[in-house]
Amino acid sequence: MRSIRTRLAVLATILAVALVPGLAGSATATATSRPAEPVIRGTVTLKIGGANVVNIDGKLYAALLPSPRPAKFDVVEAPDGIQFRYQNTGGLVYADPSLEPFSQLSVGRPGEVPPHSTWTVASPPADADEDLEADDLPDRHWVVTIKLAGTDQYIGRHFVENRSLLPKRVLLLPPGVRAPLFVVEPVS
Numbered sequence: 001m002r003s004i005r006t007r008l009a010v011l012a013t014i015l016a017v018a019l020v021p022g023l024a025g026s027a028t029a030t031a032t033s034r035p036a037e038p039v040i041r042g043t044v045t046l047k048i049g050g051a052n053v054v055n056i057d058g059k060l061y062a063a064l065l066p067s068p069r070p071a072k073f074d075v076v077e078a079p080d081g082i083q084f085r086y087q088n089t090g091g092l093v094y095a096d097p098s099l100e101p102f103s104q105l106s107v108g109r110p111g112e113v114p115p116h117s118t119w120t121v122a123s124p125p126a127d128a129d130e131d132l133e134a135d136d137l138p139d140r141h142w143v144v145t146i147k148l149a150g151t152d153q154y155i156g157r158h159f160v161e162n163r164s165l166l167p168k169r170v171l172l173l174p175p176g177v178r179a180p181l182f183v184v185e186p187v188s
Contacts, residue, residue, distance in 0.1 A: 048183075061167035082121065095153075
């Protein structure tokens with residue numbers, strides 16, 4: 001019985017490496033290959049993979065369709081980074097306190113400062129292979145990666161959710177996963 005469990009564990013590891021080759025290779029970007037860090041202020045909207053980040057019942061999703069409308073976030077400076085305050089309610093965007101990989105980001109209650117609500121933004125490395133077309137980008141924008149402050153966990157979408165038009169969950173990704181790119185647009 002023990003040898004069957006061992007064989008299953010080895011098989012699972014081999015499958016994980018074979019099915020997800022692009023995630024581990026360029027997982028963590030080095031600070032030496034980055035341009036100056038962006039300074040993001042004011043009210044913004046976020047996009048990932050061409051989808052607007054929206055708030056549905058206190059949870060963040062990436063929606064490809066025009067409805068619901070993009071969420072607007074006020075960027076608030078924090079000691080170790082920035083915080084995103086959802087403009088409609090005043091609640092802060094935060095990660096699940098367990099920091100479990102693939103846990104969905106939430107919007108807190110107004111006036112609360114939940115743990116794990118501070119983020120760092122960085123310009124993508126020069127060799128980022130995301131295919132952002134210049135024509136698809138607005139005139140004023142930042143292309144950034146967003147990471148939970150004090151960890152090596154970025155936020156993004158789950159890669160298996162690309163086969164439908166339903167809103168995709170915005171998640172805390174496991175350590176070592178390549179950071180997806182966000183387009184941050186200022187709201188005028």
